Amino acid sequence: MSKNLTKRSEDYSKWYNELVVKADLAENSAVRGCMVIKPYGYAIWEKMQAELDRMFKVTGHQNAYFPLFVPKSLFEAEEKNAEGFAKECAVVTHYRLQNDPDNEGKLRVDPEAKLEEELVVRPTSEAIIWNTYKGWIQSYRDLPILINQWANVVRWEMRTRLFLRTAEFLWQEGHTAHATEAEAIAETEQMNRVYADFAENFMAIPVIKGVKTESERFAGAIDTHCIEALMQDGKALQAGTSHFLGQNFAKAFDVKFTNKEGKQDYVWATSWGVSTRLMGALIMTHSDDQGLVLPPNLAPFQVVIVPIFKNEEQFEAIKLVVSKVKSCLEAKNISVKFDDRDTYRPGAKFAQHELQGVPLRIAIGPKDLENGTVELARRDTLSKEVVSIEGIEDKISNLLETIQNDLYNKALTFREEHITEVDSFEDFKTVLETKTGFISAHWDGTEETENKIKELTKATIRCIPYDSKIEEGQCVYTGNPSRQRVLFAKAY
Amino acid sequence: MSKNLTKRSEDYSKWYNELVVKADLAENSAVRGCMVIKPYGYAIWEKMQAELDRMFKVTGHQNAYFPLFVPKSLFEAEEKNAEGFAKECAVVTHYRLQNDPDNEGKLRVDPEAKLEEELVVRPTSEAIIWNTYKGWIQSYRDLPILINQWANVVRWEMRTRLFLRTAEFLWQEGHTAHATEAEAIAETEQMNRVYADFAENFMAIPVIKGVKTESERFAGAIDTHCIEALMQDGKALQAGTSHFLGQNFAKAFDVKFTNKEGKQDYVWATSWGVSTRLMGALIMTHSDDQGLVLPPNLAPFQVVIVPIFKNEEQFEAIKLVVSKVKSCLEAKNISVKFDDRDTYRPGAKFAQHELQGVPLRIAIGPKDLENGTVELARRDTLSKEVVSIEGIEDKISNLLETIQNDLYNKALTFREEHITEVDSFEDFKTVLETKTGFISAHWDGTEETENKIKELTKATIRCIPYDSKIEEGQCVYTGNPSRQRVLFAKAY
Structure with a gap:
């Protein structure tokens, strides 16, 4: 096994790609954008799964399994909420291949075996799950529903990178249903804390907990909570998200229940997920020019x-x-x-x-x-x-305990050194070009400013941190009043 | 929760269907032939998975993950071996939906987003895996490869029943590569024994280990080993299979290695799997007119x-x-x-x-x-x-230990009472019509006779049991000489 890894300082991106393959974690497959997760990489993912699964069960969740396919009409029902997801996806249109009469030894789609309704390979399961919950929920006694699913999902990404962005990836998706808004919000926050706890104490990856701005929210969510990690090249990586979906999906799929007072109301929803993308976060947080560095908790x-x-x-x-x-x-x-x-x-x-x-x-x-x-x-x-x-x-x-802690502290020190408070757009740009990392800056709260900053610098608002203090300030770009700093960064 | 189950004696099939739904194990979904596995059912499946996974690891296997999709051309390469599988399957032909310009609020397949090569949703993964192994194997030092995958697969079944036959189902598929024929055969037999051990000692389901006849073999296999269980209605259920694939897949995908003597040879292969079908076997072995009966090992x-x-x-x-x-x-x-x-x-x-x-x-x-x-x-x-x-x-x-043993013994007694040796075709038919169960009978070894018996009675040869003695006899149908009894039954 030849090492000869490209150095991180030479070409970080190339270093990552080589490391994933040479350390036997994953490789590209014969299917565009889909990866093969090799036994060594999969053993690490299994350790993540086992710990997350334990944490989900401790917090009262059960696993279940819903179909791989989503009928097109369910996406249409959801579309008002979840624009975007139904677009770049794998679509099943036929259910049979046959021998090609014009081409011996070849197969072709049987034109007679066209589906009446196309099936989309799930990019996420809100549509199929809420369509199912409709049949499960009549009364407050049927709530809450606290379900998680371990599954594969497919999003037709044009540019893919092993673990970080692949057409098919593995993940877990929690989908919960509640009788009250407060309970659903508490669930959303709880699961984001579970993710942060997992990332920090199990993966030795320090993360910042926060809330997304409107433009970075999950389509259909009222609020998206997230954990954001910082990679060694100074780029941020969203490591997990937890969405408060309000009554949007319940309305799209007509899921009502009779509350304790005997009145009909729409059900409140959350969803939350982490994926094999965490493998990318793991690699880019701890590894070095000699190869992979694993926290003892995750080592096969x-x-x-x-x-x-x-x-x-x-x-x-x-x-x-x-x-x-x-x-x-x-x-x-x-x-x-x-x-x-x-x-x-x-x-x-x-x-x-x-x-x-x-x-x-x-x-x-x-x-x-x-x-x-x-x-x-x-x-x-x-x-x-x-x-x-x-x-x-x-x-x-x-x-082993020392190593686990040292890795966390090393990553934390790096992260702390790479959060820079700036108060002018000049400084903003200078930091991005030199030191990189997170930039803590005031923002006027408009999507317009957010987009303009992104256009000029490629940095996006990663989150409004939970612990961001209320303070008077001026937007780093427009100078308009702002009451809170947000975190910007270039991101994976 | 209303019980009111149909009685087994009234309508076994209806009893089963009602039980699955009323005991909250699974239900049909909005997608034709695909099921939702509900939390209670999934918790039972998780217990099966955990124990099987442990047994696979003890026998030296590792888990990995291969793509959901198989490019059509890989099926063409395999087709010589594995006729049939590539036919009734879900075919992805496009990668985008768009708003339908003629139909506001509706989506349609984007005609511009047609895939150059169609992708088949895996009905089984031999093709994609052997195409991958080709890159992993050069020398005897790379062997054996002992890999298992937990995955969802899709076969476009026309008549579906919850757990027993669904378009999408969950399973594990082992795919191993070996330097010698003897080693591959030993692996095939070992995994069939692992399945039998699991079925009997964990699920409390007695099974008969045996080998399939040529016409019942997995397409592309030299030999298919299996475990066969008997349901309470006297029908057999194939609960697991382990295939010796010879060099067929290595030849189809050109997977050669340099052996210890420095010579090139094709790699020897096995594959083996069990699926959520085991849930059906579990239900139909132990349950009664009051509902589900679970062996303590599998109870959530x-x-x-x-x-x-x-x-x-x-x-x-x-x-x-x-x-x-x-x-x-x-x-x-x-x-x-x-x-x-x-x-x-x-x-x-x-x-x-x-x-x-x-x-x-x-x-x-x-x-x-x-x-x-x-x-x-x-x-x-x-x-x-x-x-x-x-x-x-x-x-x-x-x-709890007593219950686990009692359930096994009860099922074993039932099974023993329902294996009947017959030596005439009249008796053969009478047993099938009255007592049902397995019929142990001589068979002349020809596919023609096998087909004729199936046509006349719907009974198939479930297996040639490992412990079938060599004895002189005459085929129950043709009277031609036979040296071994085989097991017939009607089957799920």
Whole structure:
């Protein structure tokens, strides 16, 4: 496995693309814009899924599964709310292929097998789900409905990048139904906090919680809450969103209920999701010029053990020690891989595990056997030390915790250093061209100004942070009065 | 929730359809042939997934994810092997909808957005996966590849039934690549054993392991191994298949490797899968005229506690006891739900939990408080007893194990009583018309006879059981010589 990664400082984008492929996370497929998620990448995604799923269940949600296809007419019903989504999408028009009579060995669409109504491959499931909820909800006793779905969705993106923007991607989408506005708003906020908690404490990615401006909102939402992360190149990445949908979808699909007072009302809705895009955020937050760097929580295996030997006898002796070390670690719930492949040399193994971001590497050679030691190498700092085998499980257990925290703190320091308050448009542009990162600035609240700034600088308003103080100020572009700073950045 | 299930003896098929919907497992959707799997049904599927996933990982497999779409040309390459699959399928021909200029508020397919090559929604993933493996495999060092995928697939079925046959369904598909024929055959057999182990020990469904005849094989397979279960109406249900694919797919997609001797050879392949169809097998094996019966291993919650009270004071006292009982049970890893809804009366709750197959029900009323007892009801036998709260966790733990075993044994007894050896075609027909079930009979080994028997009786050869003895005999239909009995049945 050749490393030779492009350096981040040379070409960040190229570094990312190469890393995803060389670290065996994903690759492009024979289908335009669709990726293959390889076992190593998928194992990381599975860890994210398991933790998120646990957090969703703790907060009272259940999983369910709704159809892949959305009949065109359901999009038409929704269209008033959700313009845009129904447009760039994969459309199923036929249900049969047949042998092509004009072209032996080839298949063609059977012209007789045209669907009466076209089916759209779901780009998101509000339409099909609210059409279903209609049948489930009659009274306040049927509420709340707190459902999540793990699924694949398809959006016909023209420019795709592995994990960050693909035609098909994997995600979870929560769709909840409530009897009151207050309850739906509380749910929207709760799920955004769950996402922030997950990103920070599990993925070691610091995020800013906030609310989107009208133009950046999900189509059909009253409010979109989000978490925004900062990548190493100073660009922001939206890592999760939680939408308060008001009664928009209930009205579009005519979902009413009888409340406790016996009156009919429309149901209140939320939806919220994160996707395999988080894999991109993970990579671009922690990794370096040597390859992937994984927080221990997300590593498919946290420790790899590489034996170094010259003959079979040494190998046998090492195996005995390894087996002891491995059991001690596993007893502490630490995942370990013994890389005993005889088809690769130690140097090649070191390079591969570094590239793939295994948090800790243990090497054991003949000298270690004599001394009762091993060589322990940290992936994040690339530092090495020789340590005694005695009590190694405690040492490693603590070290994994340290690495998890260090990665978070390193990313947090970077993020803090890359939030700049500016009060003039000149400074705004200078920061974007030099330091990059988030810019905290006053804005006059109009879509017109937002668009103008985007046009001139490519920066968009990432969010109005929850913790943004009320203060008198002047819009950085128009000079009009403003009462709150918002966060701008160029974004993925 | 009204029970009023049709009785099995009246109309088995109607009983099944009603049960699936009334027990809140699944329902039909707005999309022809596609189902909504409701939270209660999905929770059962999740338990199956978790256990299967664990078993796959123990046997060395990793998960990955491949695209939903298969370009038409890949099906053409495969077609020589896998006739049939590419035919009845959902075909994506366009990638955009637009507002219909002739019909305000309506959408139509954008005629300009026609795909150069049609995309088929995967009915199974051999084509896309083997086309991908081609890039992964150069040498014997890259083998074996042991990958599983959890995914949705679509087959355009004309007649659909919830879980048993739906246009879209959920499944797992294993796709492995090996350096030798022997290794691939061993993998095929291993995975069929894994399925049998899962069905019997986890789902409490006895199955017969065997091999399909040529006409019942997976298209493109050299051999199809399967597990066959028997439903309460005497019809068989194929619950899982494992295919030895030989070098067929490697040849179709030109996947060669350099073996240890430095020579080029085609890679050997297997694939294996089970689907949400298992939900149908589960329901039709154990359930009764009162509704669903769940083996404790698969129950979303194993114990439900229903409080019975006349006033708030009693309810408070009961809650204290329940909280103690619940903790004791949960400490033993028993899942418990306290049904404290104030919107339903105890009778309605009893009916619902019976319909939904909760293995054990605890009822606590004022008298129980006085006596330190509860009423404990088994769903499978519908028997009730009053037991002391003291040590109830051990009692229930043992009882859950008993129920799991009893369900298996009951189904096994039924299955054993419904395997009939016959040696004449008259008996063959009589058994099918009266007793039904599996028929063990000699067959002359020809597809012609197999088809003739199917035409005359609707019975097919379910499998040649692994444990079928070699014995001299005469084909039940033609009288031609036969050396082995095979199993016939009508099947789902």
